[in-house]
Structure formats: C-alpha cells, structure tokens
Amino acid sequence: MANEQVVKSVDILWDGLLNSLKTWQQFQTEVGEKTLQAFNYQKDLIESTVTTFNTIEEESKKASKEMQEKVQSSVKEVISNDQFEQFSKWITNVQEITDKSQELVSIPSRSILDIVVQTNNHLESTVKTALAEQQQQRLEVIGKIEELTEELKKTQKGLFAV
Structure with missing residues (x-):
C-alpha cells in the first residue's frame, strides 16, 4: 500500500512537471500569435x-486642375481669343510647375x-520564420522530455518496487 502511494507520488511529480512545461510551451505559442497579430495591425x-x-x-491634383479650368473659363469671358491663347499657355505652364512641385514634395514621403x-x-517574414523554427524546436524538446519522463517514472517505480 505504501509502495503504491510512492508510485502514485512519482507519477504525480513527473506529470506535474511535464504539464508545467507544456503550459509554458502553450504560453510561448500564444505570445508568437499575438506578435503576428501586432504585425497585421501594423500592416x-x-x-x-x-x-x-x-x-x-x-x-x-484634382483641385489644382479644377482651379485651372475655372480660371481659364473666367478669363475667357473677359479677354480676346489671342490673349486667351497666351493666357492659356501661361496657365498650362503654371499647372505643369505646380504638378512637378507636388510630385517633388511627395517623393520623400512616398520613399519613407x-x-x-x-x-x-x-x-x-523574419519573425514568422523564427516563430516557426521555435515552435518546431519546442515540439521536439517536449517530445524528448515526454520520453525522458516516462523513462524516469519507470526507473523510479523500479527502485521503489524493490
């Protein structure tokens, strides 16, 4: 009876240790999942x-183009066709300069x-690879620990059975 109690105590001790390790492994997996969620939020x-x-x-660009069209329309009503043609060329040149300026201003922001x-x-990508490798290693280690735990249980039970 006392021998059976000792055997059960050995099982409880090793099973508790193994379950603690499995719980720790699950916690690490959850931390990895939270890390990947953070990347999704960031993305x-x-x-x-x-x-x-x-x-x-x-x-x-749209507002600038609309403004150009409104100015041309307003000016067209008050000046002659020859003057309007010159004005239209000038306004087109101003629009090209504006477009180029906006493009130059946006280049650093777009680059960043x-x-x-x-x-x-x-x-x-690096974190996903690292987490996958860690998960694989944890599974291998837990498998080895489970095997070792069973061997230790058998060995201790054999010692107490004598």
Missing part, C-alpha cells in the same frame, strides 16, 4: 496611411512609406 495601419496619402495626392512597408514586410 493595416501602414496600408491605411498609404491609401490616405494617395487620396490626398489625387485630391490635390515604401521603406516602412518593406521593413515591416521583411521584419514580419
């Missing part, structure tokens, strides 16, 4: 920023956004 934020930037750029997207994608 959504970056995509939203890029979309907003593109929308602002398009709306700016591109770098942020690339960096985030690279970092996410």
